[in-house]
Amino acid sequence: MRRITLRHFIALCCCLFGLFSLSTHATESASLDPLLAELGEAKIKDMEPILVKIEAVSDETILPLLRTLLNGNLYYIKAEKKVIGQFETNGETFYKDVFTNEINTGIDKPDVDKIRVNNNLRGYLRNAIARIQLTSKSPSVRENAVRELLSKLDDSTVATLERLYPYESNKKVKEAMGLALAMNTASQTELAVSNRIAAIETLSSSLENDVRNLLTTLTRDDNAAVVTAANIALEKIAQRANRFAFVDQLFFGLSLGSVLLLASIGLAITFGVMGVINMAHGEMIMLGAYTTYVVQLMMPNYIDYSIWVAIPAAFLVSGLMGVLIERLVICRLHGRPLETLLATFGISLILQQLVRTIFSPLNRQVSSPSWMSGSWEINPVLSLTLNRLYILAFALLVFIVLVIVLKKTSLGLNVRAVSQNRNMAKAMGVKTNWVDAMTFGLGSGIAGIAGVALSQLTNVGPNLGQSYIIDSFMVVVFGGVGNLLGTLVAAFTLGIATKFLEPTTGAVLAAILVLVFIILFIQKRPKGLFPQKGRAAE
């Protein structure tokens, strides 16, 4: 009884509020409402003409509707012939009016039908939003709007731009508008050739994709002078673009290098410093990735912060598993590398199957925090993806921390002592068993952290570790066993080499070439890039 009255009260409030908002929207909603109803009833292929009509009768107040539709969140209430937006916060779905942001509690999933959009409509909506935003107050919004419209310069858009151009006060926006107008001039065949060539020259200073597309079509123009000018402009653009492409390649290489570094740095400790061939190293990475997944499951509303919890959690989980493996298996096989190899291989299979049993053989979905998605656009041809940028920085950070731990802490001192001369260290009172367990735990923990980073780049599944184990061994052997700096240099060398080979040879051949190179290199220098010298080298 009480609930019903409360509901009525809310409904009443909504109605009242609706009346207020109605009065502000009165003029446009009169013509808009039937169109929106039509939109909700229409099939996808009939929607574009309706959207054209909607755009014609409305101003910037329509933007929220277009955006909601573009994101696929616009729904249609059949009974009321109205549209409504669907939103999701904290895993709960609710509906609100796209214009007034009024939450509508009386609506449930069965009452509404989704208004679906396809690529054509998405393209149209993006352009429509840009057209409306040409008169926005914010200069950056205006600039983006102009750039968005470069790909679809129809007569009415050009007319609008020509009208706005003289009044534009912001330099950047004016530049973009000038570019759009030059594109239009260059493509008009009825204009004087000198005007067109001048426009093409203006275009040659831009790196925009649409400009290049236009110039390429102009190289097939009927006028020979235009063709020459377009070719010269393209050449000029290509020269600049190639410089940036080189930077891009380098970044790709560094990024792959950082992934290799993260994957192999744990192994550099267990294999490099302790001399244990740990075939289960990849599974430590996998455990780290699954820890990220579990952490995200436990805090679904705080995905943005989940990484900060996942990093220490993954270190602990993988590290503890490492200590466990060392205490139960590896310490009993001391000095028997072949048996260690087989035993750890067995452990890796056990761990994979364990994960399959617990989490199913399907890949798990790990979301990226919002601050890690997207890219840093430096110019139209060079943009660095943020997640890779963060991971590059993270890999270097982990490396530095690890070097400090090994060089400056008492654990590091003990580890170095045991790895250089076990018996002597034992005689000096170092608890070698304890040091072994801690070292193995440290290496495994670092692998777990690598898993957190990799969960952002690749699939989290039972086979995750297997795809990195070979690469990890390759990096450690190439860099020189027992040398952290060697691992760093080797990881980046291999990353950059692979990425510069890939465009010419393809991914498959690039991997083979790198492997062949390492085999040959090891023939020449069996101890890797940075062999250990002095007494430690046995």
Next chain:
Amino acid sequence: MKIKTLTSAIVLSGATLIALPSLAADTIKVGVLHSLSGTMAISETTLKDTVLMMVDEQNKKGGLLGKKIEAVVVDPASNWPLFAEKGRELLTKDKVDVIFGSWTSVSRKSVLPVLEELNGLMFYPVQYEGEESSKNVFYTGAAPNQQAIPAVDYLMNDLGVERFVLAGTDYVYPRTTNKVLEAYLKGKGVAASDIMINYTPFGHSDWQSIVSDVKKFGSEGKKTAVVSTINGDANVPFYKELGNQGISSEDIPVVAFSVGEEELSGLDTKPLVGHLAAWNYFQSVETPENEAFIKAWHAYTKNSDRVTNDPMEATYIGFKMWANAVTKAGTTDVDAVEQAMIGQTVPNLTGGIAVMNKNHHLSKPVLIGEIQDDGQFEVVWETDGVVAGDAWSDFLPGSKDLISDWTAPIKCGNYNTKTKTCSGQNY
């Protein structure tokens, strides 16, 4: 690898032992040869369940020829040679009347000699590269002309695409499909410089430079699209990288042949929205048959979130046709059923009627769908009526003149129409 095989073999033989005691004297036996463990388990387990559901339904209707149907499930564990071994076991030890099985082309090629040697009968439910027709196999998935060619036609005619990136995983299906597509595109007047072919290893995860290449390839003034035969989970980082580098589905659409509802169900679909896939079936198609099928599937699995997909429809059609053919032939004898199969019709779940042709391939409609954010597809294009599956591509020089016809008088899987000879291979 050996250890893995050994353990799975032990587990498997255990599983078959349990199935053995239930051998009643008078049942029709259906063998299920789908991997239930290993890398392919993700996709193939669903098909095993589909066959079991169909068997269940048929038994509720009173079985076949007055006998109950009994399913014999074995697990070839994503291990290609084991497919041949398990196939032999099904035919000789369990004496099954028909086998439903295989997913990857290499597993089909592995079991094929066994089927031909022992004269077994198998239904293969997955889209594949064509260039094969065996008397003992019915191909209910799409041949290239029922998936790849219509998809490329759609790109050229409806989206105005002039440049093509053929990206695939490095194994037999993508390589053959891309060979067919390349020949087809060149025949349509696309210049060699407008086709870029790229292969990547299984499970490739670092797509940076390849996507950047695609981006560069797409900025030459002509509308560009990617035709993807990238397999399995390598797709996720691929689409993610496309999103990260700012390539939207409106700029460079990707048409995939291996991404379906099942693959999308465990994914974050945000970066994929708007990209395309070509299949003969989508769960989102609204027909009474499809609704009934989805309802039955949800009831059988007791999970209303389970999705349906194209290979499931192929299994459904195959099973129904086999049941009809057995009824028509009045026996489960392989040769009689094989002849009775040709010309069988079953309503498609997406509308229209599927027909089994003389070349053991189906006639089915082809649909192109856009991926939506809920992991379903919105159909944006479909062929008028059904397309007959073509075993031998018309666009490859070596197989242009070959046809397959398993009716008298030709009775040959690779009959050369020019020399009027059967080349004599077994398939």
